[in-house]
Amino acid sequence: MPELHYTPLDLIDTKLEVSSKSFFDRQKKFANSPNIRKTDIEFRTKQLKKLYYAIKKHETRLIDAMLKDYNRAPQESMQLELIPLYNDILGMIKNLSKWAKPRRICDMSPTYMLGKTYVEKIALGSVLVIAPCNFPVLLSLTPVANAIAAGNSVILKPSEMTAATAREMQNLIEDAIFPHGLLQVVQGSITETTRLITSDKLNMIFYTGSPRVGSIVAQEAAKNLIPCVLELGGKSPAFLTEHFSVGSTSKLQTALKRLFFGAFSNSGQICVTPDYLVVHENIYDEVVKQAKIVLNEMYPIFDNNLDYTYLVGQRGYNAIMKKLDASNGQKYIPESAEGFVSNTDNGQYCIPPTIIFNCSWNDSLMEEENFGPVLPIYKYSNLDDTLDLIIHKNDQPLVQYIFSDSEQERQHILTRLRSGDCIIGDTIIHVAIKDTPFGGIGTSGYGNYGGVYGFNAFTHERTVFKQPYWMDSLLFMRYPPYTPTKQKLVETATEQKPWFDEDGKDRWYHNKIFYLISLIGVAIAAILNKCK
Ligand SMILES: NC(=O)c1ccc[n+]([C@@H]2O[C@H](COP(=O)([O-])OP(=O)(O)OC[C@H]3O[C@@H](n4cnc5c(N)ncnc54)[C@H](O)[C@@H]3O)[C@@H](O)[C@H]2O)c1
Numbered sequence: 144m145p146e147l148h149y150t151p152l153d154l155i156d157t158k159l160e161v162s163s164k165s166f167f168d169r170q171k172k173f174a175n176s177p178n179i180r181k182t183d184i185e186f187r188t189k190q191l192k193k194l195y196y197a198i199k200k201h202e203t204r205l206i207d208a209m210l211k212d213y214n215r216a217p218q219e220s221m222q223l224e225l226i227p228l229y230n231d232i233l234g235m236i237k238n239l240s241k242w243a244k245p246r247r248i249c250d251m252s253p254t255y256m257l258g259k260t261y262v263e264k265i266a267l268g269s270v271l272v273i274a275p276c277n278f279p280v281l282l283s284l285t286p287v288a289n290a291i292a293a294g295n296s297v298i299l300k301p302s303e304m305t306a307a308t309a310r311e312m313q314n315l316i317e318d319a320i321f322p323h324g325l326l327q328v329v330q331g332s333i334t335e336t337t338r339l340i341t342s343d344k345l346n347m348i349f350y351t352g353s354p355r356v357g358s359i360v361a362q363e364a365a366k367n368l369i370p371c372v373l374e375l376g377g378k379s380p381a382f383l384t385e386h387f388s389v390g391s392t393s394k395l396q397t398a399l400k401r402l403f404f405g406a407f408s409n410s411g412q413i414c415v416t417p418d419y420l421v422v423h424e425n426i427y428d429e430v431v432k433q434a435k436i437v438l439n440e441m442y443p444i445f446d447n448n449l450d451y452t453y454l455v456g457q458r459g460y461n462a463i464m465k466k467l468d469a470s471n472g473q474k475y476i477p478e479s480a481e482g483f484v485s486n487t488d489n490g491q492y493c494i495p496p497t498i499i500f501n502c503s504w505n506d507s508l509m510e511e512e513n514f515g516p517v518l519p520i521y522k523y524s525n526l527d528d529t530l531d532l533i534i535h536k537n538d539q540p541l542v543q544y545i546f547s548d549s550e551q552e553r554q555h556i557l558t559r560l561r562s563g564d565c566i567i568g569d570t571i572i573h574v575a576i577k578d579t580p581f582g583g584i585g586t587s588g589y590g591n592y593g594g595v596y597g598f599n600a601f602t603h604e605r606t607v608f609k610q611p612y613w614m615d616s617l618l619f620m621r622y623p624p625y626t627p628t629k630q631k632l633v634e635t636a637t638e639q640k641p642w643f644d645e646d647g648k649d650r651w652y653h654n655k656i657f658y659l660i661s662l663i664g665v666a667i668a669a670i671l672n673k674c675k
């Protein structure tokens with residue numbers, strides 16, 4: 144295991160101070176510039192460009208580090224990690240001015256119609272990004288880039304489980320030479336992270352990881368009223384339903400290939416991995432037959448294969464092995480694999496991609512999130528009964544995958560089962576669709592990011608309303624001393640009338656008349672005011 148130098152606790156305190164101070168200093172500098180917004184956006188853009196090229200420059204070293212940490216297949220490091228990261232940062236650079244632009248609001252009610260209203264997005268201040276071990280670069284540097292794009296100072300706490308990668312990320316950040324305090328790294332485990340999350344110097348925490356630790360982070364943050372985004376995990380189901388018309392063998396094979404891509408890439412250590420598959424009894428036997436063929440085609444050679452990522456650590460490896468030992472399902476691994484091999488001597492933990500056929504609902508693999516290269520398959524006969532079981536046990540997953548050719552059936556599932564996201568006919572790749580919110584619901588987390596949503600996650604929306612002073616000739620009736628006439632005027636001018644009656648039937652004309660009268664009233668008042 145590569146060694147990682149943990150940040151001393153007193154240095155963490157200093158970094159927190161520096162992060163906060165650097166934010167305030169920057170704001171002061173921008174505030175004194177002739178064109179505040181332009182100067183600020185140019186500054187952020189410059190830092191994002193610097194970050195982009197720093198990652199590019201360290202690309203090979205990052206891929207090597209992930210290989211060292213957990214035998215991360217180099218193609219997976221590129222296609223699942225670095226390319227989505229590059230694309231996301233480029234999207235930020237391209238769209239930053241647009242995203243940061245204040246939005247004009249048009250409220251035509253008399254109180255506001257002659258004022259000027261806009262909503263601006265302001266930086267939160269000093270933010271902390273806590274990253275998990277499974278996508279050590281993407282899930283560190285995407286939120287970091289979002290936070291910089293949004294104008295914050297950032298402290299990154301990478302996962303200590305992927306030490307070589309954590310170190311390499313620190314190298315690339317230090318090499319880039321960002322302005323003092325803009326982006327700092329804290330290395331460490333529970334003690335160091337606890338020091339960070341108990342600080343009152345932070346203005347937001349963006350946490351990605353397990354629900355257990357997410358809850359600890361949110362509770363600590365709440366003590367200082369620090370808002371959090373929690374990107375958590377869970378058991379995301381996949382459905383191969385009665386209405387998936389098998390048709391040609393190749394269509395079923397494609398569906399299975401996509402399921403295995405999601406289940407076994409990164410050794411199944413993906414927050415959005417299909418955790419288990421439910422298959423309708425009518426197509427079950429064909430699925431079993433084709434699944435074996437497809438798995439062998441995808442993994443023709445196995446041992447010493449650089450196409451296959453290992454488990455990140457012994458804890459994860461042991462947890463999966465324990466579940467597999469306790470499972471009553473029928474385990475199937477590719478013919479090329481020599482069984483379940485752990486190379487604990489050199490710190491490499493490998494479990495081959497494993498399908499578990501005929502899994503019962505109470506199987507050990509159907510309990511907690513598996514987070515490993517296992518795909519239990521459950522045979523069902525009634526969709527609603529199965530949905531009841533899912534909702535009862537693993538409600539609100541991060542994502543659900545539906546393989547069904549019936550729109551009615553797809554909507555049925557989507558209506559019953561809440562989830563962070565959903566893909567129909569594929570797995571995991573929705574994470575990289577540009578400008579779509581990626582995030583959980585309920586126990587799979589709260590808040591989201593992805594393109595503009597990432598920018599929004601690190602900003603506060605501030606309403607700014609500018610009222611002309613002369614408007615008091617219209618709005619004088621709000622002030623004391625109150626009189627019945629003033630009250631009547633307030634009611635007439637500002638209270639909207641319902642466009643529906645007590646039975647809920649629409650009375651559309653009321654609303655139109657209200658606006659017309661208000662408009663005429665305001666116009667007359669304005670003319671009278673001018674004639675004064
Ligand atoms: N929703 C998402 O986007 C997403 C993405 C990746 C992973 N995940 C989830 O993350 C989990 C796997 O990642 P992991 O094993 O690195 O998660 P983890 O919760 O063990 O660790 C995540 C981070 O929290 C820190 N940490 C661990 N224990 C802590 C404690 N007691 N107090 C404070 N900080 C602590 C770690 O140092 C690490 O930086 C899975 O549940 C997976 O589904 C979610």
Ligand SMILES: CCCCCCCCCCCCCCCC=O
Nearest residue numbers: 222223413414415571572574575
């Ligand atoms: C030629 C097709 C390549 C497809 C690549 C699609 C990219 C998908 C990115 C998925 C990233 C998953 C990150 C999940 C983070 C949670 O653990």
